[in-house]
Amino acid sequence: MELFIQQVISGLATGSIYASLAVALVLIYRSTDIVNFAQGEMAMFSAYVAWALIGAGVPFWPALLITLVGSFIGGLLVERVVIRPVEGRPELTIVIVTIGLFIFFNALAGWLWTYQVRGFPSPFPQRTLELGPVRAGLPALGIVAVVGIVVGLLFLLFQRTKLGLTMRAAAENPESSRLVGIRVGWMLALGWGLAATVGAVSGVLVAPILFLSPNMMGAVLIFAFAAATLGGFDSPVGAVVGGLIVGVSENLAGTYVDVIGADLKIVIPMAIIVGVLLVKPAGLFGSPAVERV
């Protein structure tokens, strides 16, 4: 039983990381109807920026803050410079552009910092908390807390501020948004900036676990895809719930199903993606696509 609870807690921690990257995917999907395949690589690049800052002597938390601001500006620029010219083109065109961005960020990180795998400092003390028979690592709890704060701030932004209302409106109905004077193009760019910021959080949180390398986010992105598919690609709440479910089920399957062990864990998100698409394509919280005539 203790083993089960511990595996659930550590699953919630990795699930939180998937959730944050999935939220980033959802933020962009909701406003532009495209899946940003470069989301993971942008997060990896952000993690490298944080690592370089820490290496230059900046303490962890200020380095994280600078990284988040830089990621926001970077995401905004990517939308303005790379995505804007193909706005309104067929979805496949834009998807190909995001795959191009994937390769670009991967290669740029390799060129700047080489492909050598590097350690990344964890901001959380390596201690365990004992709650009765259950032991929980502080890093795991810290990850859950950080992602919880990020998601909470996003919720406040979207539900309680005028800017959030405007961004939601621009995503839902661009035509009517223009007719009330909303600069829809800028709202989309802000969405990319926010997504890059949330993605950066996932990159920085996962780097101490997986170690920093340009290919670090490959598998994480697939788990995030599974989370977003399970939750519904247009639902931020769904992305969070989906991320936690994927993280926990990955961990439990790895622990209790001998065949899967540690090596075949990647099968879990694939099975979730295929299963959801077969049974409930809109996901748990997503809205089914309805065409108005």
Next chain:
Amino acid sequence: MTTGERDLLLEVRGLHATYGQGAVLHGIDFDVPTGGVVTILGSNGAGKTTTLRALSGEVSTRGSILLEGENLAGRSTEAIVRRGVAHVPQGRGTFVNFTVEENLRLGAHLRKDRDGVRADMDRMYEHFPVLGERREQQAGSLSGGEQQMLAVARALMLRPRLLLLDEPSLGLAPMVTRELFAIIGGINREENTTIVVVEQNARLALDLADMAYVLEAGRIVMAGTPEDVRDDEAMASAYLGYAV
């Protein structure tokens, strides 16, 4: 084509509009007096909706669109809205997943005067009491008539100089349409809002308007007072369904 001694809010001259390859408007001229109601009549495909979309900068145009002397042609939709042109598109254009109250707040997006916005929202609930009863409801859950009222209220939240209404009667029951037109007429009188309304329901539109234009295949074929249109035999039989 006289508009008396009233000032003109809008002067449209030689307006051409194209959708993709096809030209829809072939150089139309019309005037909108300040504080007046102008209706544009015509059958399906005559170019009524395109005329309004041209005024809002949603289609590519040639010619001039002068709003109090300033040319709007070629400007972006957002820039035209900033100059006080509110547009209620055909099929309502409300934000269906947002509450009534949020729709009104979005309508006031460009305004900075919080107290004024608050007061205007209450005023909208007076004009449209049914919206006041449903302020926390999602727009998508309202009836067709209520959604149309919300769309008009949303547009008025801008405090527009010019309100463009595209087929407000579309899909509404006759009684609901009459109620809506009565409210629109009241808003025009009480708040002196200038209105351009495009309608298939010519009879109601002519009751509301003080100036009418008839559009056929992208050209204006008649301009005059509502009485002129009613008295014209060809127009009456084509758009009002009876012979004089």
